[in-house]
Amino acid sequence: MGTLGCINDMLQRDKENRELRKLNKERMKEHHKYLVNKEKNINLSNISIETIEEIRKNTIAKEQSDQIYLFKAYIIFAICLLGLFLLGILCYKLFF
Structure with a gap:
């Protein structure tokens, strides 16, 4: 049931x-x-050309700053990995 x-x-x-x-x-x-x-x-007809150019300029600047930030993050990540690798080699040499 x-x-x-x-x-x-x-x-x-x-x-x-x-x-x-x-x-x-x-x-x-x-x-x-x-x-x-x-x-x-x-309706995009009421937006001036200057405003569009300013938006485009700000967008390009933001993309560049994001790329720089990402590059710095990759560098820091690579340095940390290298440090861990060297620390592992050091521990291996000391204890084995």
Whole structure:
């Protein structure tokens, strides 16, 4: 009797999950349509060329600063790995 109840419970949960997946799929479609339509309503004609150039300049500066930061992080990571490697060699020479 207990097993039959578990099976029925699993079947009921599967049915509920199927319905929830359908609802979530519909919500995602509606949200996608909303985002697509929102993008169409943007009017870029009222933005001046100077503003666009300033945005582009700021974007390039930000990308360059991000690249420099990432390069520094890679260097620090490489130095730490090298230090651990040398420490391992030192421990190996001392104890073995």
